[in-house]
Each structure stands twice: as structure tokens, then as C-alpha cells.
Amino acid sequence: MNAVPRPQASPAHGSRLAALNDWVAEVAALTRPDAIHWCDGSDAEYASLLEGMVAEGTLLPLNQQTHPGCYLHRSDPDDVARVEHLTFVCTRERDDAGPNNHWMPPADAHAKMDALFDGCMRGRTLYVVPYCMGPIDSPLARCGVEITDSPYVVANMRLMTRMGVDALSRIEREGADGKVFVRGLHSTGELDPERRFIMHFPEDLAIKSFGSGYGGNALLGKKCHALRLASWQARQEGWLAEHMLILGLETPAGDTHYIAAAFPSACGKTNLAMLIPPASYRAKGWKVTTVGDDICWMHPGEDGRLWAINPEAGYFGVAPGTSAKTNPNALAMIQRDTIYTNVAVTDDNQPWWEGLDDRVPAFDWQGRPFDPANGPAAHPNARFTVRARQCPSWSPRAEDPQGVPISAIVFGGRRSTLVPLVFEARDWTHGVQVGASMGSETTAAATGAVGVMRRDPMAMKPFCGYHFGDYFAHWLSFDKPGAKLPKIFHVNWFRKGEDGKFLWPGFGENIRVLEWMVARVDGSVVSGEDSDIGLLPTRTQLDLDDIALATEDLDRLLGIEHDAWAVERDAAVADLNAYGVRLPVGLGSSDPA
Ligand code: GTP
Ligand code: SPV
Ligand code: MN
Numbered sequence: 249m250n251a252v253p254r255p256q257a258s259p260a261h262g263s264r265l266a267a268l269n270d271w272v273a274e275v276a277a278l279t280r281p282d283a284i285h286w287c288d289g290s291d292a293e294y295a296s297l298l299e300g301m302v303a304e305g306t307l308l309p310l311n312q313q314t315h316p317g318c319y320l321h322r323s324d325p326d327d328v329a330r331v332e333h334l335t336f337v338c339t340r341e342r343d344d345a346g347p348n349n350h351w352m353p354p355a356d357a358h359a360k361m362d363a364l365f366d367g368c369m370r371g372r373t374l375y376v377v378p379y380c381m382g383p384i385d386s387p388l389a390r391c392g393v394e395i396t397d398s399p400y401v402v403a404n405m406r407l408m409t410r411m412g413v414d415a416l417s418r419i420e421r422e423g424a425d426g427k428v429f430v431r432g433l434h435s436t437g438e439l440d441p442e443r444r445f446i447m448h449f450p451e452d453l454a455i456k457s458f459g460s461g462y463g464g465n466a467l468l469g470k471k472c473h474a475l476r477l478a479s480w481q482a483r484q485e486g487w488l489a490e491h492m493l494i495l496g497l498e499t500p501a502g503d504t505h506y507i508a509a510a511f512p513s514a515c516g517k518t519n520l521a522m523l524i525p526p527a528s529y530r531a532k533g534w535k536v537t538t539v540g541d542d543i544c545w546m547h548p549g550e551d552g553r554l555w556a557i558n559p560e561a562g563y564f565g566v567a568p569g570t571s572a573k574t575n576p577n578a579l580a581m582i583q584r585d586t587i588y589t590n591v592a593v594t595d596d597n598q599p600w601w602e603g604l605d606d607r608v609p610a611f612d613w614q615g616r617p618f619d620p621a622n623g624p625a626a627h628p629n630a631r632f633t634v635r636a637r638q639c640p641s642w643s644p645r646a647e648d649p650q651g652v653p654i655s656a657i658v659f660g661g662r663r664s665t666l667v668p669l670v671f672e673a674r675d676w677t678h679g680v681q682v683g684a685s686m687g688s689e690t691t692a693a694a695t696g697a698v699g700v701m702r703r704d705p706m707a708m709k710p711f712c713g714y715h716f717g718d719y720f721a722h723w724l725s726f727d728k729p730g731a732k733l734p735k736i737f738h739v740n741w742f743r744k745g746e747d748g749k750f751l752w753p754g755f756g757e758n759i760r761v762l763e764w765m766v767a768r769v770d771g772s773v774v775s776g777e778d779s780d781i782g783l784l785p786t787r788t789q790l791d792l793d794d795i796a797l798a799t800e801d802l803d804r805l806l807g808i809e810h811d812a813w814a815v816e817r818d819a820a821v822a823d824l825n826a827y828g829v830r831l832p833v834g835l836g837s838s839d840p841a
Contacts, residue, residue, distance in 0.1 A: 281374035289412015317585035346715025378416040379409040381559035386649035392430030408562035432468030450480035476713035492544035493521035500533035509658035510707040513693030522577035537643035552732040592625035601626035628692035660739040661688030672783040679736025685820035717830025
């Protein structure tokens with residue numbers, strides 16, 4: 249039962265847009281909810297949703313003295329991450345989805361999903377959630393409506409997107425001009441992993457998701473809309489929808505450079521986006537502001553540059569590893585008005601996770617008394633959901649309807665061996681090749697084995713809504729006369745020594761690498777060594793003065809192992825060649841030059 253807040257009488261009166269009313273009525277006829285609630289996005293509605301979930305026991309208030317407005321949701325233990333093997337892109341032509349996606353014919357997918365949705369909302373409330381991805385007045389923003397029977401999803405959508413009456417007005421205004429909104433239908437169903445599917449229909453801008461309440465599977469504005477469907481739309485319309493953070497880097501000279509960075513899930517986007525430079529850098533005037541931490545939509549501007557918006561309005565961040573040392577901005581922002589999912593709690597009911605501090609938790613993520621024999625106290629993919637504006641480093645430019653101009657694009661993976669701290673691509677085409685060849689060790693953000701090296705081009709393997717061959721060609725197409733494209737770099741914060749420890753201190757110290765990048769962008773530093781993988785900084789170009797690094801560790805972090813790289817490149821080329829005839833000429837060749 250989830251009959252909160254009080255439903256409206258009839259779906260027919262929800263919107264001025266007939267297409268929306270008709271769709272809601274159609275979904276209600278299929279799913280048979282007890283009540284229908286059109287979300288307005290108000291504070292009162294949010295409060296009443298939380299209250300309802302607390303009453304039914306699906307949300308637990310945390311310590312309100314230390315964490316006002318904070319709550320804990322414990323998910324079903326089998327529903328803790330994205331399920332890539334159950335995620336499909338259902339294009340009319342199989343080849344349009346590409347070998348990078350699971351595919352099903354649209355008619356079969358609809359039949360399968362509609363059978364699951366049949367009567368699934370009996371005894372529940374159907375929520376209509378209008379949302380806008382991007383600043384509400386931005387020409388670059390796109391709208392959608394999610395229908396869901398999960399108040400947890402509604403509350404999370406309220407934090408993560410511009411949700412409610414303003415979004416509905418825009419949808420109605422655009423609908424009157426014939427513009428289509430993204431239709432996302434979601435039900436948590438019985439949370440049976442055997443009856444769980446996330447289906448995308450890019451040609452119809454539609455999503456159907458059943459059987460999971462977890463973030464990327466259920467908050468349909470995020471990965472389903474803003475990446476899988478948006479990447480499809482972006483290709484048709486000449487822009488890019490990417491799995492990237494956006495940060496503003498203020499230099500001592502007073503310039504601000506905006507940098508977009510694509511790292512796979514749980515590989516450091518939130519942390520880099522909220523970086524606090526070490527004291528010596530702060531004293532010189534370096535500062536980082538946060539525009540976005542997960543998704544970036546980039547449009548070519550009239551000036552030839554790429555202009556980016558963050559389509560989201562909140563953060564759905566990884567809790568484990570977040571601490572006053574690693575990410576003080578994040579820790580500060582999640583002290584209030586935050587929904588936690590699958591963290592542990594201390595004996596005085598504060599949220600806790602591995603890496604936070606040395607307290608010992610009282611209960612683990614499943615609510616069991618903590619026993620290390622059961623594994624980590626917090627689930628490794630435990631998350632927080634919070635409004636973006638609560639971040640101390642939040643950039644007001646996140647609300648700029650025109651977005652921000654991008655100076656540099658960074659690709660990076662979690663690679664314990666081989667891949668150096670940083671290198672620069674020679675040009676755009678080489679940069680696309682570097683991005684397309686990216687590999688990373690898998691994390692807990694998706695179900696399956698952790699720590700396995702997998703090719704994850706542009707950190708988009710789970711999120712590109714069409715054929716990767718076409719996607720790489722689309723990237724290459726931005727290099728045309730008049731374009732002032734960003735420089736492209738590759739980083740790796742995760743290189744390990746023989747003792748299994750990270751060689752590079754990471755986090756705030758990553759500013760040293762960003763500093764080199766903007767010096768390259770400004771032209772104030774001439775390029776370093778042209779190696780077989782790209783341009784490397786020389787030792788003197790990186791400011792490493794006051795960090796303790798043994799010379800042999802530094803050699804490893806900054807050097808190239810030529811033989812091992814040759815093997816890596818052959819492997820990357822072989823993987824790229826799997827994209828067959830749609831792979832742009834040159835990308836699959838073993839000679840990158
Ligand atoms: P998604 O939200 O899944 O897309 O992840 P993300 O890319 O935003 O990753 P996030 O910043 O949340 O980091 C994931 C994990 O990597 C956390 O446990 C971090 O503490 C850790 N991490 C982030 N940056 C660094 C770094 O510079 N060095 C090391 N060693 N670990 C890092
Ligand atoms: C990711 O897995 O990349 C995330 C979390 O950002 S989710 O919303 O589940 O996709
Ligand atoms: Mn992500």
C-alpha cells in the first residue's frame with residue numbers, strides 16, 4: 249500500500265495536453281491503480297511523500313539532530329544496482345542498436361512489458377511525474393513524464409530533476425507545437441529479478457521499466473532518458489549526450505575553464521566535480537566549482553565551441569569512500585535533506601559507510617546487527633540523493649540556459665596497471681580513438697563481477713542508445729571547418745603498486761593534473777613528449793613538489809611500457825573491430841597516427 253498523498257479524482261483533468269491525458273488514461277487502464285496523483289513538485293508534496301513512506305516503513309528517519317531531513321531507504325537485497333543484462337534498446341532494425349546493446353524487436357518488447365504491467369498497480373497509487381532535464385528555460389533542455397507506482401522514485405526524481413508544475417507547463421507549451429515528450433513507464437512490480445526489464449524505444453522516445461526500484465533502472469530521467477534516448481536524439485540533431493561531469497576550474501589568473509570528464513560508473517566523476525584543491529593551490533587562487541557530476545549535454549555553439557549543460561538538478565552519488573578527507577564538499581552537502589539508500593547506521597542512527605571514519609556501525613545495509621563476517625556494512629553501491637544546490641562548490645552556471653563552454657574533455661578509467669596518470673591526444677580524431685579504446689575495471693554500480701577489465705568506450709558502454717560504430721562516427725563529425733573543439737586528455741587515478749595500494753594520492757591532488765591540462769589549453773606549456781600513446785607531460789611540467797612520491801612510483805605513474813602498450817592497443821583494436829562495417833575508417837586500424 250502506498251496511498252499517499254491524496255489522489256485527484258480523475259486522470260482526465262491532469263493536463264491541458266490531450267496526448268498526456270490520453271497516455272495516463274491508457275496506462276491506468278492497463279495497470280489499474282487505486283488512485284492517480286499528478287505531481288506538482290511542491291515542498292508540501294515532497295514532505296507528504298516522505299511521511300507516507302515513513303508510515304509504511306519503506307523509509308527510515310535518520311538521526312534528525314545530526315542529519316535533519318535525512319532518511320534511509322533499504323532496498324530489496326537483490327535490487328542494488330543497474331542490471332545491464334536486463335536492459336534493452338528496442339529499435340526497429342537490430343543493427344541500429346548495435347552489438348553494444350541488448351536488443352529485442354519493439355513489438356515483442358511491448359508485449360512482454362505490457363503483460364508485466366497488466367494490473368500491477370492494483371492497491372497502489374499511480375504518480376504522474378513531469379520533469380525537465382536541464383534549466384527550465386534552456387533551449388537545450390528536454391522534458392519527459394515518468395509514470396511510476398513508487399513514492400521513493402517520485403521523491404528521488406524531485407531531488408534529481410526539475411520536477412512538477414513548471415516542467416508540466418513547458419511540456420504543454422511544447423506539446424501544443426507538436427513537440428513530443430519522453431514517456432517513461434515504471435513499476436517496481438514484485439522486485440523479482442526474473443521479472444525485471446528496462447526497455448528503451450528510441451524511435452518513439454519511450455521507456456518501459458519493470459521490477460526494480462534502483463536508481464539507474466527506475467529514475468527514468470537519468471540514464472534511460474538523459475543518456476540512452478538523448479544520445480539517440482543528439483545524433484539526429486547534431487549534439488552529444490555524455491556520461492560526463494562538468495567542472496569549472498578557476499585559475500590564479502582569474503580565468504575559468506570548464507572541463508567535462510567521462511569516467512565509468514563509480515570511477516570518480518562526483519569526486520572530481522567537487523574537488524577541493526590542497527592548501528598550497530588554494531593560496532595561489534585555484535578553485536573548482538561544480539556544474540554537474542554525471543551527465544553532460546554538449547551542443548556546438550555559433551562560436552564553434554561546445555556548450556554544455558548538466559541536465560540534472562541533483563546528485564545520486566556513491567556513498568562508500570566519501571569522507572572529510574576525500575570529498576569534503578559532498579560530505580557537507582549530505583548532512584541535511586538527503587535520501588540515503590543502502591548505507592549502514594551507527595548506534596545513534598547516523599548514516600555510515602566504509603571509508604567515512606573509524607566508528608563501528610551498529611546495523612548493516614540490510615538492517616542486520618553489524619557483523620564483518622557478512623561483508624561490508626554499507627552496500628558497495630550505497631548511494632545518497634541530494635539537491636545539487638546543497639553542494640558548497642555548486643556553480644550558478646548550472647542554471648545558465650546557454651550552458652558553459654568546454655575547454656577540455658577528459659576520458660579516464662580505473663586501471664590498476666599500464667595506463668599512466670595523464671596523456672593528451674594529438675588532435676580530435678586521435679582523442680576519439682583514445683575515448684573509444686577506453687577500458688576500466690568493473691565496479692559495484694552494475695550487478696556482476698567487480699574488478700574485471702572491460703572495454704568501456706567514452707564510459708558509455710552501458711548508456712549509448714545506438715550502434716557504437718555510428719556513435720564514434722558522430723563524434724568524429726564534430727571536427728569540421730569553424731569548429732573550436734576542446735583538447736582531449738586521458739587520465740588514470742587508479743594505478744596500483746605491487747603492494748596493491750594506489751600510487752597516486754588522488755582526490756584534491758588531482759588538481760595538479762588539471763593544472764597541466766589548462767596550461768596546455770592556454771598554450772602556456774609547450775607539449776611534452778610525443779610518445780606512442782599521445783603527448784605526455786614532462787616531470788617539470790607537473791607540479792609535484794610537495795607530494796611524497798618515490799622516484800620509481802613516479803616513473804611508473806608517468807612512464808610508458810612500450811611492449812605492454814602494444815598488446816593493449818591490439819586488444820583495443822580487436823574490440824573496436826567488433827563494431828564491423830559501421831566503425832569509421834581509421835578507428836579500427838592498429839596505427840593510430
Ligand atoms: P557514478 O555515480 O556511478 O557514475 O560514479 P562516479 O564516477 O561519480 O564515481 P565517484 O566519484 O562516486 O567515485 C567512486 C569511488 O571511487 C568512490 O569510492 C571514491 O572514493 C573513489 N575515488 C574517486 N576519486 C578517486 C581518486 O582520485 N583516487 C582514488 N583512489 N579513488 C577515487
Ligand atoms: C552509474 O551507475 O553510472 C550511476 C548510478 O551514476 S545510476 O543512476 O544507477 O546509473
Ligand atoms: Mn554515472
